[in-house]
Amino acid sequence: DAxxxxxxxxxSNEEEPVHLPCNHSTISGTDYIHWYRQLPxxxxxxxxxxxxxxxxxxxxxxxIAEDRKSSTLILHRATLRxxxxxxxxxxxxxxxxxxxxxxxxxxxxx
Amino acid sequence: xxGVTQSPTHLIxxxxxxxxxRCSSQSGHNTVSWYxxxxxxxxxxxxxxxxxxxxxxxxxxxxxxxxxxxNYSSELNVNALELxxxxxxxxxxxxxxxxSPLHFGNGTRLTVT
Numbered sequence: 001d002a003x004x005x006x007x008x009x010x011x012s013n014e015e016e017p018v019h020l021p022c023n024h025s026t027i028s029g030t031d032y033i034h035w036y037r038q039l040p041x042x043x044x045x046x047x048x049x050x051x052x053x054x055x056x057x058x059x060x061x062x063x064i065a066e067d068r069k070s071s072t073l074i075l076h077r078a079t080l081r082x083x084x085x086x087x088x089x090x091x092x093x094x095x096x097x098x099x100x101x102x103x104x105x106x107x108x109x110x
Numbered sequence: 111x112x113g114v115t116q117s118p119t120h121l122i123x124x125x126x127x128x129x130x131x132r133c134s135s136q137s138g139h140n141t142v143s144w145y146x147x148x149x150x151x152x153x154x155x156x157x158x159x160x161x162x163x164x165x166x167x168x169x170x171x172x173x174x175x176x177x178x179x180x181n182y183s184s185e186l187n188v189n190a191l192e193l194x195x196x197x198x199x200x201x202x203x204x205x206x207x208x209x210s211p212l213h214f215g216n217g218t219r220l221t222v223t
Binding site for chain 1: 143166168214215217
């Protein structure tokens with residue numbers, strides 16, 4: 001199965017950190033972990049991706065487990081604009097596109 | 111830099127008709143892919159084009175076809191529309207390479223009646 005496993009929904013408070021988990025136990029050595037998010041009425045938006053090491057960018061951090069079978073997307077200080085569906089995707093070589101699951105619906109409380 | 115733009119934003123068609131959806135890729139991107147997103151579901155990969163040729167396809171029948179033009183704009187064509195084709199159709203552009211991020215447009219909402 002090419003899909004990953006994520007909780008259906010999570011809730012957090014504004015200005016607090018958010019940790020979104022993802023399991024990808026069938027990952028192969030060359031698969032990258034990609035995270036996208038989709039705000040209401042918009043197309044998916046790239047957030048971050050990584051292979052083995054932890055990654056940081058202006059939007060988020062990605063922590064990848066040593067065995068690479070799981071990862072965590074970290075939003076350091078959530079805002080109301082971070083409310084979205086977050087998708088964790090493992091992507092290997094080839095032109096077979098991204099396999100999206102149902103993602104995690106993140107709710108941010110003011 | 112311009113982002114990915116799609117047209118039209120909304121479309122209503124009748125079962126059995128044909129439809130063409132259009133996409134303009136982000137400047138400099140040489141790969142375009144199309145996705146179908148049913149309500150409440152994640153996007154599903156339809157196909158990908160690189161250098162004007164289809165080089166990857168998901169589990170969609172041949173009545174879903176596409177074109178990529180030299181200026182990296184593209185089209186998605188769907189023949190013999192079925193009610194289940196009602197969905198949001200998303201176009202994404204990227205550079206070639208499986209670690210290259212995809213840049214999505216905001217989609218075309220197709221309703222088949």
